[in-house]
Amino acid sequence: MAERTLKRLSAYSGSCMILTTKHAKSIAIAPPFWSRLEASILEYVADTDQLGTFSGEVERSGSALDCARRKCEWALEKLGDKVDYALASEGSFGPHPFLPYLPCDEEILYFIDRKRGFHLHLSQLSEQTNYNMTQVQSWEALLAFARTAQFPSHGLIVRPNDRATQEPVFKGIQSKNELEAAYEVSRLYSEQGTIWVETDMRAKFNPTRMQVIGQLADRLADRLSCLCPSCHTPGWGKVGSEKGLPCRRCGYETELTKYEIDGCVLCTYRTIRGRPDGLTQADPGYCPVCNP
Secondary structure (H helix, E strand, O other): OOOOOOOOOOOOOOOEEEEEEOOOOHHHHHHHHHHHHOOEEEEEEOOHHHHOOOOOOOOOOOOHHHHHHHHHHHHHHHHOOOOOEEEEEEEEEEEOOOOOOOEEEEEEEEEEEOOOOEEEEEEEEEOOOOOOEEEEOOHHHHHHHHHHOOOOOOOEEEEEOOOOOOOOOEEEEOOHHHHHHHHHHHHHOOOOOOEEEEEOOOHHHOHHHHHHHHHHHHHHHHHHOOEOOOOOOEOOEEEEEEEOOEEOOOOOEOOOEEEEEEEOOOOOOEEEEEOOOOOOOEOHHHOOOOOO
16 A cells, blocks of 8 residues: 655644735735645735825834734734734835845735734845836836836826825826826926826735735745744744854854754744854855954
8 A cells, every 4th residue: 555645734724814905915925825824815904004105195103013013913903803813014115225226125024823822023125126216307208217117017106296295196007098197187286397206116016026025925934834843833933043153264253143043933942053055164254363
């Protein structure tokens, strides 16, 4: 009789997780959660613009992490005790922290397991973004910007003058006719005929951002599939690292990571593992003694 390999059930197999979103993010998040965890995603559609908008009408109060956590809490508060699992996403856009002239997308996925009593969040910094904005004074210049922004598959936001102008604001523009109409109206409200245009970074109008969210969802689903070796709580994974990789030439402890620390999201159990690249010694070029 042939030996059969039984697939281990996920701790969330058959579960339904509530995703608080206004912009259809389940498109990116649901597939990895189903394939990795056998868990389904149900959207709780809420006006998350109350917590801040990319186009600036509502300033975000607190950090992106605070915002993501608050979205999860909304679902738990509004939908009651029958909801055990809540998910939310929040993104931030701006210059890369290490390469200032390169725009980047930083995404956060926040998860609350009320049944087991833990929170878990992961983040991802990606240069994969069309994030951009500028002022234009002609229809030709607007079309040139649109081409670089991957329009019409990626939406645009158009308004008169500058980003501080509140009304009128045209969002989610995804056709040339819509763009032309927004341009003409915005010119009427502009003293100098100058138009402000920016990429619409809301997920349902930005396939590139949706792809990054999907990559992060894949990582979170993978993390939730890992159980703590001690208490068997889901979410086992990296919780920190320790610097001090020794120099290959003189043995001095450099600022490079020496090892990584895995831990449980609930109990205090921790283990140490080597660097993912397998390095046990640092190149002397990173050593402040050998290369002062």
